[in-house]
Amino acid sequence: MTIKYLSTGNEACGEGAVRAGCRFYAGYPITPQNELTAYMSRRMEEEGGVFIQAESELAAINMVLGASAAGSRVFTSSSSPGVSLKQEGISYMAGCELPAVIANVMRGGPGLGNIDAAQGDYFQATKGGGHGDYRLLVLAPASVQEMFDFTYEAFSLADKYRNPVMILADGMIGQMMEPLEFKENIKPAGIIDKPWAMTGAKARKAQSIKSLVLGEGLLEKHNEHLQGKYALMGKKEVKTELYNTEGAEVMLVAYGLASRVARSCIDSLRKNGVKVGLVRPITLWPFPYKELSNFAKKGVKFLVVEMSAGQMLEDVRLTVQDDEKVSFLGHTGGGIPTEEEITLKIEQIRKR
């Protein structure tokens, strides 16, 4: 039996968490993800879980830290400025090796910005955000269905790697409504034992959860261990969608909302025989360096389309290693690239 209904992206994200066995959510209201916090306030109670509207995003990430340490599947969500507040806690969780899922429904920035959809937090999500040498596994949904699917999977990934995982969406994907579908009897996946959890020293030695590592060379060893996990993620967890890439001369590179516009654009252009395709990173970290590199070797020209001043652009440039071959089309402050703009830019690139 399948459940199917019309849902907002925010609520689909919440339901994905519930179905993944999340039973602890702490959050704070911020637009454009308020539907998610409100949804969790109802669903957590219905499922016998814990919902706390914390006093701040800062308090929320720390409640999540504690609940994760106690062994629960945990979730917090916010939008750009609130996610900035969470960076300290996220760094601590990475250092302590605590699993968690954090959703960032991006809005225009920097600062208070506006409440429109944007993709200005790519750097924050993939290049750190918080201090220290750590990485987040970052998933970028481009539809309401993917808000559910990726959030559902994120909990398994977080537990598997004992690391926070981020869902990087934007205000439009969060608030748009599309059909959502999932199996009625869907169960939490990837449940594993957590012998490291803070449960009280019963029938075992007392243990601690900490990121402070003093002593000659010890923090370096710990970091080597963390880097080992990230290398493994890089090997095993890269996810990309290749859309109409067969024989493409121009390759669009876009994620999330921008990828939907890119897709429409490609559909129209392919009808007119223009050989254009889309490489859509699903994991922003680990980044699909290999896929892009393979296309670069074939002499493909790239057009990176982002709702930012060019953040993922830098990763594409790093991979392609030839700036003549990489172009950019972007809008900041909530602006969304249009099909017309992208089409025009592709024409310019093809003429070169």
Next chain:
Amino acid sequence: MSKLFAKPKSMKDAATHYCPGCGHGLIHRLICEVIDEMDIREEVIAIAPVGCAVLAYDYWDFDTMEAPHGRTPAVATGVKRVLPDRLVFTYQGDGDLAAIGTAEIIHAGNRGENISVIFVNNGVYGMTGGQMAPTTLLGQRTATSQFTRRAEKEGFPLKIMEMMAILPAVVYLERTSVHSPKEIMKTKRAIRKSFDMQLNKKGFSMVEVLSPCPTYWGLDPIKSMKRIEEEVIKEYPLGVIKENR
């Protein structure tokens, strides 16, 4: 021979890094004595602060975890809500609780989280080199109040306990001290009371313990204890500030 007095079982063997005459060693021991007497070592989850006591997990033989500075009550909230039958306590200094963590302690208290908070108030930031704390006394010289603390520029010593007393969900607040054996035993009883209340699901309780910092008070340990008795208590009076029965 039987032991009339010895290191409690819940206290690890490690010699502490605390300065001679520091109150942390005393308060750590009292907590461990209470845990031994209640026989709850296997149920305890402690949240350590950032401050001199950040290494508390090296001294306590029960599950202890780190929290980002000041967020201790939020972390404790997360733990206790997931494992409500465990004994969850936070151990915080005056920076952790009364400066960076003011929002977290007030809201944990206001929500009535069923946890115990041990607030170690020594009126100075030890770990970072003796800076002014919210609880530093007027006229006290510190690394960041080099002209002494003046009300016009640095404000007054902050009374968190008195502020928290008006919160209906806070059930027990007591301020104690460690400046004499008598006061040390009172501190132990207050900690025991807080832990008992938690296990009986009474709600949020806190014990503030006036503690010495000989190093940054610039006094020897004996004079430091005297300073608590003669000066600190005037600003931070001892006793039960609130008790809901």
Next chain:
Amino acid sequence: MTAKKTKLKIDNERCKGCMLCIHACPKGILEASAKVNKRGLKYVVVKHPDECTGCALCAIMCPDCAIEILRKK
């Protein structure tokens, strides 16, 4: 309790020489040693062990669990 029934043990290496126990002892039977321990601190020694009444005020006052009081059977 008389001195014949209790024994006071001070761990030289745990002792940090804070002297709080000396101050707390109502009988004045503790004193600072002339020697220092591995940390370079003057530890406390029991000057008059036979006069210990086992009141334990020293042990209660000690921040380092350096004092043990044993009851002789």
